[in-house]
Amino acid sequence: MRVDYRFCPACGSRLLPREVEGRWLPGCPACDFVAWPDPKVAVAVLAHDGHGQLLLIRRGTPPAQGEWALPGGYVDAQETPTEAARRELLEETGLELEVERLEGVHHVPVGDGGGLLVLAYVGRLSGGKGRTTPEALELAMVDPARSPELGFSAHREALAGWRAQGG
Template sequence: MRVNCVGAVVFDAADRLLLIKRGRPPGVGLWSIPGGRVETGETDETAVRREVFEETGLRVHEVGRLAGAVDRPGPGGVTYVIRDYLASVSPGTPVAGDDAADVRWCDRAELARLPITEGLLETLTDWGVLPGRADGAR
């Protein structure tokens, strides 16, 4: 079974990436970008806005371009089809909620030291959307 999911690649003014610490499986205790399942009848944009708000308390100002998509295996033969979008949020302090155990802004050096979900660093690198890019582009 394939399950549609979305994620949000969000940066603050200091070019730090918004991360949540997963509070539930899969990947409990690991850091990842905010996101989750697309609910019946939702567009990807609506799902990105909802997931970011539920997990961080921040309101998405704009859902931008698709950064990329990946398939990840889940329990019981499920495949998570994850589409990650660049997004910007309105100013505010993130607060962990829903299935997020913690939330933080993270620079490139911190990202390399945190226990993150499998493949996240490589995927963000391949898509050219890591924080602290020398050319400033995304």
């Protein structure tokens, strides 16, 4: 979510443009606060069944509503990225994950103005009972070589990276 600060969240003064490291950013004339745009952090899950099949969801919510994607979502405060990966998969599909490794980190230059970093984890489906949810209208186990087009560039990169690493 983009936040357009007009007042200093530390002291309440009206923010004014300030040049910081060559960029003009909203800065507080009374204290050191600068509304610096930071990237958001999300996870994507390459969840496989141990036999080369990959779990995809068809998204029920924007963005990319109705398109195929990897399970995933934003990392919450006070949560580790691997906890976020397990939580998002469970919330969206009812399935449990044993995280194996990080596939890679993918940068998306859109969103809140600070961009998005997507941490893609590879893991094995380890339990639970698969179900559709408002976030995941369909679940599918697919051959990664025959995957439908995914709705997010970071997910396409993660899938290509995982396949290049040998799946």
